[in-house]
Amino acid sequence: MSGGGHPRPARRRILVGAAGLAAAAGLGGLAAFRAAAASAGLTLRTRAGLAFGTTVALTAAGGDAARLEAALTDGFAAMRAVEVAASLFRPDSALSRLNRDGALDAPDPHLVVLLRFALALAAETGGAFDPTVQPLWPVWAAAAARGARPAAGVLHAVLGRIGWRRVRLEPDRITLEPGTALTLNAVIQGYAADRVMAAFRGHGIEDAFVDTGEFGASGAHPDGSPWRLGLADPRDPATLAAVIAPFTGFAATSGDYNMRFSDDRADHHIFDPATGYSPGALSSVTVTAPTGLLADGLSTACMVLGRERGARLVAGHAGAAVRFTDKA
C-alpha cells in the first residue's frame, strides 16, 4: 500500500519508459515521422510539466494543431483539478485539509471518487490495500533521516491508527477517526490519466499517449504504428525489461525503487498495512486495466499481496492483466 505522504525527498525515478514516438525518437526517426505525418495531414503535440511531485507529459495527435493545443491545456487543467482535490504535495488540497481537520464537508467530487474506489479495494483485498497508511510515512521518514528503522514499539503504536474502516464516507461529508490520515498517492496518478483522457475525448482527440506518472494511451501513433510502452528494469532504469505493444488503455507500475528508505530497497514507500514494514517479495508490479484508477490501485495491492494472491485479485477484474518482477 503506497504511503508516500509528503513531498518525496527524492525525485521519482523512471519507472516506465514511454515508447511510441515520445521515447524512441532519435533524430532520424523524428524526421521520418514528420514526413509520414505531414503526408497524412496529422500533427503531434506533446506538452510536459510537473504534477504529483514528478514530471508528466501529455501527447495528442490529430489534424488540427489549435485543437490539440486546447486539448493539452485542458489535460493539464484536469490534472490540476485532481491535484487540488487529493494531492498531499499541496498543503491546501481537499485531502490535506481532511487529514488536518479530521473531517471535511462537501468534499471535492474527485476526492469522493478516489476515496470510494480506495475503500472498495480495501474491502476487496481484506485490507492489503489501505488508504489509511499515511501515519506510517512520517515515522519512516524521520527514522530514515537518522539512518535507522523505526523502533518496533513506535510502529506498533502507529498501526493502531491504521484501518480503512476508520474512514466514513458520506455523500456530503468525510470523517476520520482520531489519529487517522489518508493517502491516495497509490491511485491519484492513474485517476489523473483517466481524467486527462476524458478531457482529450471532449476535444475529439482519438490518438493520445498520456504519462501522469502512470500511463494511458488510445488510438495509435499518427505514423500508423501502435503506441508502445516500455517497462524499465527496476534495477537498471536505463534498460527496457519489456515492451507492451500495441498499448492502449491504462498501465500502472508499483515498485520498490521509486522512493526508498534503505539502499538495499528493503524499505520503501509501499507499506504492508498489517505490519508497518514494506512487503518483501516483489520488486515491481505492472498492471494494465481499462481505467488508470483500477490499474494503479491493483498494482499497489499486488505489491502487498504478492504474486499468487495478486494474480487472483487481478483475474477478478475484466480487462486487467499483471506482470510481476521478483526481488533480485
Added chain:
Amino acid sequence: MRFSGTRDAATEPPSPLCGERENASRKNGRAGSSLPLYLTLLLAILFHTLPAQAGQLGRAGLEKHFPPPLVVGEKDDTLPVWPILKQQAGSYEVFAYAFESVDLAPIPGFGGTPPDLLVALAPDGTFRDVKVISQHEPVFLEGLGPEPLIAFVEQYAGLSARQAIRVGRPNARAGGAAPQTTVDGISMATASTRVINQSILASALTVARGKLGFGATNVGLKVEAKPDLYERLSLPDLLARGWVRRLTVTGATAATAFKGTGVEDRVDGPPDTVLTDLYVAYLDAPSIGRNLLGEARFDALMRELGPGNHAVMVLSAGPEDAPANPIGERFVLGAVPDRLAVSQGGLIVTARDMAVERRDAGLAEGLPPGNWTILRIDQAAGFDPSAPWTLTETIVRERGQILSEKIARTFPVETALPADLFTRIKPDAGPSWTDPWRARAPELGLIGLALAVLVPVLARQRGLVADGPRFAAFRLGFLTLTLGFIGWFAQAQLSIVTLVGLVRAAATTHDLAFLLYDPPSLVLWAFALAALVVWGRGTFCGWLCPFGALQEFVALVARPLRIRQVAVPPGLDRVLRQAKYGVLAGILLAAAAGSPLADSFSEIEPFKTAVTLYFVRSWPFVAYATGLLVLNLVVYKGFCRYLCPLGASLALLGRVRILDWIPRRAECGTPCQLCKVRCRYGAIAPSGRIDYPECFQCMDCVTIIHDPGQCVPQVLAHKRGRRSAPHPVGAA
C-alpha cells in the same frame, strides 16, 4: 542587445483596474492649460493605483530562450514558474525552473520601474542562466548602454542561490573576492547593479522555498566564534559540557542498525567490541580549539582557515585497522571524506579535509591517540555552528561474494554549542542604502558647504548681492562649482527622470527606496524643495542646475561675438511659457499609465547628454543639446523658460512659496521699468511685480535696487535730496 518578448494574453491576469485606467485617460483629455488644474491632475496621478507589473514572456517567449532539446513545461499553477525539462530515456527530468524576477520580486530600479530578469534555477539551486528581459535603468538605457548589464548578469550562471551573492567592485573577482559569492560590479552603475542583484536573489529564493525546499534560512548568514572568549578546559570538561562529542559504535549497535540485511554479524568478539570511537569538535571556538590543539597550532590553523570559515575536527580513537574506521588507510587527504559528513537542518554541508601537516601534530595533552582530520567548511556554505549540527559516520558492509551489494548504515552524533560562543551577523536584507552615503560623504560635504554659503548670500541682500562686481564674480564662481562639481563630477543633475520614478513608484511599486541610492541628488532635491517653499523655484534653476549654469557660461560669449538676443513677442512668449507644463503633463501621464514612452519623452531634457554623459553620445542627442545651447545665445535660457519639465514641476510646486522676498519699491513699474527691461528671464511684469514661477533668482534686479547709481528712483531721489527705501511688495 535587447531581448524581445511576446505578450501572452492567456497568461495575463485579468486587470480589475482597467476601468480606472480609462478614467485616467479621460482626465488627460480634459486637461486644459490652467495651472491649478495641472496641480490637481498631478496629485490625482500620484494617488492613482494601476495593476502591478507582470512578466511578459509567454510559452513562445520562453521557448526562444530554452530551445530544443529543452522543453518548456506547463506553467506552474501555484507560482509563476515554468519548468524547463529535458527528455531522457522516455521520461523527463527537470533541467531548470524558469521565472521572471518581476513576477516574484518587483524591486524598483533607479528609474522607478522594476527590472525584469529571466532566471533559470537548476533543481540543486544553481543558476543556469540569467537574462535581461526589460530594464529602465537610465545608466543602461543610454549612458553605458545595455551591454555591460548583459555581461553583468552572465556572471550568475554556475553560482548557487544557496549563498548570498554580493556585488563587488569592478574586477572584484580578479582581485581575489570569493568567486562563489561575488559578482563584479560596474562603475557608475552601483545602485542599478545592486537592485538587479537583489531582484535575482529575492526571486530565486522565493522559487527555492516553493520548489526546492531551501531558502528559508541561513543564506548569507555569518556566524563566527568570538576569538577572545577563552576558558581553560580539559577534554573531560569539554565532553561533560557537550562541546566535544563522542560517537562510539559497538558491535551491538551496528548489529541493530544492520538488522535484517544479512550482514549484521560481521564482528568477532563480544557485542561491546568497539568498532569506531570518534571525537567530534568544532575548533573555531578558542575554548574548544585552543584547548584541544594547543595555542601555537590553534593560531596557525585559524590563520590558514581564514575569517568566517569553520573547522571541525574528527579524531578516531577506535581500532585503527577496523574496516569501520572512517579515518583509516583509505582516507584521502584533502578530499571530502566519503564516510564522514557534516549536516545541518537535513542538508549536507560540504566539509573538506584541510590536509593539515600530520607530523609533530602537537595536540594538547589529554586527547587520545588516533588518526584525525580537520574538516574545513566554507563560510558560503551557510553553516551555523551556533545551531545544532550533525556529524554522520557511514559504515558500509558488502553482501554477497560475486555480485556484491553494498549496504550502508549511518550513525549520527549531534553537537549543540551555546549561542554565546558566537557572534551572529544576519545576512543583508537587501542592498544597503547606507553604503553610498558613506562612500560619497566627501561629495556630500562639499555640496553641503556650497549650500551653506549660498543661503546667507541670497538672504542677506544688502551684503554681497548689493556689491555688483563682487557678486558677479561670486555668481560665476558658484556656477562653475555647480557645473563642474555638482554636475559633471558628482553626477547630481536633478532631472525629471526622478519625478517619473516617483510617479511609477506611486502608481505601481509603492517603493521609494531607489531615491536613497543617490545621496547627492537626494540632498539637492531636499534643498530644492525647501528653497521652493521659502523662495520659489529659482534657487534651484538659477543656482544649482548644472545645465542652467552651462547655458549661462555659453551666453557669456554672446556679447563679444556681437550676437544679439531675439525679442520674443509678448504674446508668443506667454504661450511658449505654458509649453513646459504641457511637456510635464505628457511625461507624468505616460509614467502613470505605465508607458515606457515616459522614458522617451524625458529625453526632451538635454541633461543626460550634456551633464551625465559629457556629450559623449549618439549624434542626434548631441545635436539637440548643442542646439539648445545655441538657441540660448539668441533666446536666453530658452529651454529653461519654455521647455524644461523639471522647471515646470518646480514652478507648479513653488506656488506654495511663503516669501515675496525680492525687494521692490513703490516706484517699480510705475513709472520705473528699468528692472523689467534688464531682467533676462522676463520675470518682471510691466507692473513691477515679480513673476516668481519664472524668476531664476539671478539677483540682477536686487543688485540694481540696492545701487544708488543704477536704481532710477534712487537716482531721482538723490537729485531731490531725499532717500528712498526699497521694500518687498506682494507679488500678486
